[in-house]
Amino acid sequence: MDYGNMIVSSIVLGTLARFWMLKVDYRQYPGYPHGYAVHLSLGFIAASLGALALPALLDGDFAAVTFLVLAAKQFSNIREMERTYLLELENTELVKRGSAYVEGIAQVFEARNYLAMLVALVASIGVRLFELPGGIALAIIAALVLQRAMQGQTVKDIAEVEVVDLEFQGDEGENIAIGDVVLMNVGEEEIKEDWQKLGIGISIKPKDDNARATLANKGQRQAILHDVVSQLGVRLDVGVVGYTPLARLDLDTGRVYIMIIPIEPDEEFVKKAVENTPVLESSRRKPLQSEAGRLAAD
Amino acid sequence: MVINNNILAIVTLKEEQEKVRGGGAPLFYGEDEEEVEYLSMLIARITDSMVHDLGNGINILVKH
Numbered sequence: 001m002d003y004g005n006m007i008v009s010s011i012v013l014g015t016l017a018r019f020w021m022l023k024v025d026y027r028q029y030p031g032y033p034h035g036y037a038v039h040l041s042l043g044f045i046a047a048s049l050g051a052l053a054l055p056a057l058l059d060g061d062f063a064a065v066t067f068l069v070l071a072a073k074q075f076s077n078i079r080e081m082e083r084t085y086l087l088e089l090e091n092t093e094l095v096k097r098g099s100a101y102v103e104g105i106a107q108v109f110e111a112r113n114y115l116a117m118l119v120a121l122v123a124s125i126g127v128r129l130f131e132l133p134g135g136i137a138l139a140i141i142a143a144l145v146l147q148r149a150m151q152g153q154t155v156k157d158i159a160e161v162e163v164v165d166l167e168f169q170g171d172e173g174e175n176i177a178i179g180d181v182v183l184m185n186v187g188e189e190e191i192k193e194d195w196q197k198l199g200i201g202i203s204i205k206p207k208d209d210n211a212r213a214t215l216a217n218k219g220q221r222q223a224i225l226h227d228v229v230s231q232l233g234v235r236l237d238v239g240v241v242g243y244t245p246l247a248r249l250d251l252d253t254g255r256v257y258i259m260i261i262p263i264e265p266d267e268e269f270v271k272k273a274v275e276n277t278p279v280l281e282s283s284r285r286k287p288l289q290s291e292a293g294r295l296a297a298d
Numbered sequence: 299m300v301i302n303n304n305i306l307a308i309v310t311l312k313e314e315q316e317k318v319r320g321g322g323a324p325l326f327y328g329e330d331e332e333e334v335e336y337l338s339m340l341i342a343r344i345t346d347s348m349v350h351d352l353g354n355g356i357n358i359l360v361k362h
Binding site: 170171172174185186187189190191238239240241244246258 | 347358362
């Protein structure tokens with residue numbers, strides 16, 4: 001039996017799905033031509049593996065399906081590759097992504113190859129049952145459903161974000177605080193004046209105890225800072241560490257307070273950048289789902 | 299040795315020398331407030347560290 005049509009169309013659809021997913025999330029998108037090339041090629045390989053599974057089964061070649069095992073190995077290499085690459089770059093960042101964020105991005109890249117493989121598999125089933133148009137329709141539906149299922153929460157789903165004023169406590173205003181929490185002690189006049197003039201404070205109020213535990217994670221807080229900085233810039237350089245943006249916890253209420261001097265002084269958009277930061281899979285905590293946690297929270 | 303979160307240097311006015319003794323970190327005296335400010339800034343830039351004001355007229359420099 002001739003499977004040529006089915007295999008080729010499934011590979012094309014699977015690769016297209018990978019291409020589409022490269023564009024979905026601008027923050028995790030490689031952003032350089034070589035990154036494109038690497039991920040499209042790997043997406044093509046993934047799609048090929050997915051596309052070959054059904055023809056192999058139809059031909060009664062059950063052993064051939066074991067090559068899917070290869071795929072798993074192959075894709076965990078992709079995670080390794082992304083992780084190494086991003087961790088190497090950490091030293092060049094003024095505000096680091098943090099290892100939790102890096103791990104999250106690497107995982108997404110791995111998972112998207114599985115998705116490309118699944119889309120190709122679904123497409124091959126579609127082509128088999130309903131010819132080419134059916135294959136295309138099924139592939140699109142599969143890609144949309146999978147993408148939707150993979151969409152995680154963002155900070156605005158678990159917390160309320162507000163712009164607040166920085167307070168300057170102490171004799172000479174050397175302690176920069178929000179509410180009762182002192183975030184930073186600044187001894188340099190010039191830097192202090194800049195914070196007074198340009199500094200923006202953000203308060204993140206968790207909606208429940210799950211959110212509180214998630215926001216307390218250092219990796220999550222670093223990810224928020226990195227996202228704000230990558231979108232709005234930051235007044236900071238090597239040697240003038242007094243401008244470093246910080247995210248500190250209010251131990252009484254679980255709120256996270258952020259202080260930052262963005263290059264674009266738009267409070268509204270700082271707030272937006274914070275709200276749209278993804279909740280990291282590795283930071284997510286759910287104490288309310290455990291018996292002890294639920295009973296203790298009252 | 300990790301130098302993070304250690305006091306790298308102490309900068310203060312000569313009059314305040316009763317309040318602080320040099321130990322692991324070098325001690326710099328400025329003639330006036332302005333010089334204290336300038337010394338602190340300079341050392342912070344050079345050592346990539348942060349000036350902290352203890353509120354009693356003494357600045358310490360710490361790399362975080």
